[in-house]
Amino acid sequence: MKSAAERFLDYIQYDTGSDRRSDTVPSTETQRVFAQYLAQELRSVGVEDARVDQYGYVYGSIPANCDQPLPVIGLIAHLDTVSEPANAGIKPRIIHNYNGEDVVLNQARNVVLRPADYPNLRQYKGHDLIVTDGTTILGGDDKAGAAAILSGVERALASGKPHGAFRIAFTPDEEIGRGTKYFDTAGFGADFAFTLDGGKLGDYQYENFNAAQVKAVIHGRMCHLGRGKSRGLVNSIQISIEFQSMLPVFQDPANTEGHEGFFHLDRFDGQVARTELLYRVNDHDWAKFQEKKDLMGEIAAFLNRKYGPGTVELTSEDLCRNMYDQLKDKLYLLERAKRAMRAVGAEPNPRPVRGFTDGAKLSYMGLPCPNLCMGSENAHSVYEFSSVQSLEGVSGMVYHLITDLSPMEAPPAPAPDR
Ligand SMILES: [Zn+2]
Structure with a gap:
């Protein structure tokens, strides 16, 4: 043997x-x-x-x-x-x-x-x-x-x-x-x-975690920087930072353990005209998992009211259930x-x-x-x-x-x- x-x-x-x-x-x-x-x-x-x-x-x-x-x-x-x-x-x-x-x-x-x-x-x-x-x-x-x-x-x-x-x-x-x-x-x-x-x-x-991958695509508008005010420059990178900063500060993988879920910013690809954020959203609790995804939707809706419809496009794909x-x-x-x-x-x-x-x-x-x-x-x-x-x-x-x-x-x- x-x-x-x-x-x-x-x-x-x-x-x-x-x-x-x-x-x-x-x-x-x-x-x-x-x-x-x-x-x-x-x-x-x-x-x-x-x-x-x-x-x-x-x-x-x-x-x-x-x-x-x-x-x-x-x-x-x-x-x-x-x-x-x-x-x-x-x-x-x-x-x-x-x-x-x-x-x-x-x-x-x-x-x-x-x-x-x-x-x-x-x-x-x-x-x-x-x-x-x-x-x-x-x-x-x-x-x-x-x-x-x-x-x-x-x-x-x-x-x-x-x-x-x-x-x-x-x-x-x-x-x-x-x-x-x-x-x-x-x-x-x-x-x-x-x-x-x-x-x-x-x-x-x-x-195990209920898990989703959430993608936020943020659309900006590039023009000659010297005429940014008159031509309506919109910097999608700045709006992305605003999006990220509206998420709960301590709910990330570096600050959670046990049954605490989190938002994890996994990728950030940004230029003025377009920025893409890729998130992993995880929570053991189904209701809290849905709340996390809903919160991201509310942030997107808020930014769309502020910067115009279609500025933030959010798509979410569930990967796994508990x-x-x-x-x-x-x-x-x-x-x-x-x-x-x-x-x-x-x-x-x-x-x-x-x-x-x-x-x-x-x-x-x-x-x-x-x-x-x-x-x-x-x-x-x-x-x-x-x-x-x-x-x-x-x-x-x-x-x-x-x-x-x-x-x-x-x-x-x-x-x-x-
Ligand atoms: Zn294994």
């Missing part, structure tokens, strides 16, 4: 960065190569029907080996990584029995992983810490999830213990928002599923995950996602899908880290999930703290 850490160190050698600019499916051919490898891995641990479909999704199933009435549960990880910071040529380093102090990742570039910057690091004292060389990501998002699923499945099947039916999927292009575009929920055939894509051992999530609205009556599904976490000595820790996951979209596609830990932290950064022990813990969680013979029923779920 291969440990989760062995598998993880193997998987991160595959360059699987997804590419937003590509129109192909999957967006990069390298993902298909890794998908084939994962299908082979699944077959090697006993998931006989593992296959890669035309879109680069890996599917496999484990039939039940007992007669107990059990739910069909899906386990999902994504096989792509971000492309920035660099994702190829990952050179992991294992620091055995980590002493809890600063870790120099790269002397030449002065890249240091400090507990002062990342307090969670202190919890890894005594672990065999896995870090980068300071020039690339580690790839734990989400190859830690894939490695844990493979090793957990291998251990469960090798144990000969009774278990219910399971479905496994690895999805491409999650990092560019296309991870569920071609997901075959009907063919998958699970009653519910878990993505393993969420931080340190014990973390779990059933809430899975909580789909999961709030089904939180009992998480009891199974929490039992599995406790079985490996981890205290379950609910944490709202300040972003979104594939599971959020799947939950709206008829497959309830909360998110569980994958055992890696500081994703999308050269400071990403994991540990042999946390990967082992997550694969143990998978093992306990598979061998949990509790029947599918809906005990009254206590209302969660929000």
Whole structure:
């Protein structure tokens, strides 16, 4: 049997960065190569029907080996990584029995992983810490999830213990928002599923942001600057600054946390005649999310009264909804995950996602899908880290999930703290 850490160190050698600019499916051919490898891995641990479909999704199933009435549960990880910071040529380093102090990742570039910057690091004292060389990501998002699923499945099947039916999927292009575009929920055939894509051992999530992209196009009028007054010069850059300054000052990503939503000015392309502002508007609460979008509409209307109709054109596109609205009556599904976490000595820790996951979209596609830990932290950064022990813990969680013979029923779920 291969440990989760062995598998993880193997998987991160595959360059699987997804590419937003590509129109192909999957967006990069390298993902298909890794998908084939994962299908082979699944077959090697006993998931006989593992296959890669035309879109680069890996599917496999484990039939039940007992007669107990059990739910069909899906386990999902994504096989792509971000492309920035660099994702190829990952050179992991294992620091055995980590002493809890600063870790120099790269002397030449002065890249240091400090507990002062990342307090969670202190919890890894005594672990065999896995870090980068300071020039690339580690790839734990989400190859830690894939490695844990493979090793957990291998251990469960090798144990000969009774278990219910399971479905496994690895999805491409999650990092560019296309991870569920071609997901075959009907063919998958699970009653519910878990993505393993969420931080340190014990973390779990059933809430994510409602998210919209809002574009404001502001029209001005350019003329000879010396005759600006008589010819009616209108500077769209100035009106853009006015637009931005009317948004609530502290509701931006730098000043919000937990359940606080925000307006994020993501791009500003301005010339006198025309300026384009691109915003991300996020909030866990549906009503507050709508209020945020309404406020932007009111600001646009005010500026149109002030500078003339059509000065500000606002368009908004909803990107994702909070899975909580789909999961709030089904939180009992998480009891199974929490039992599995406790079985490996981890205290379950609910944490709202300040972003979104594939599971959020799947939950709206008829497959309830909360998110569980994958055992890696500081994703999308050269400071990403994991540990042999946390990967082992997550694969143990998978093992306990598979061998949990509790029947599918809906005990009254206590209302969660929000
Ligand atoms: Zn991820």
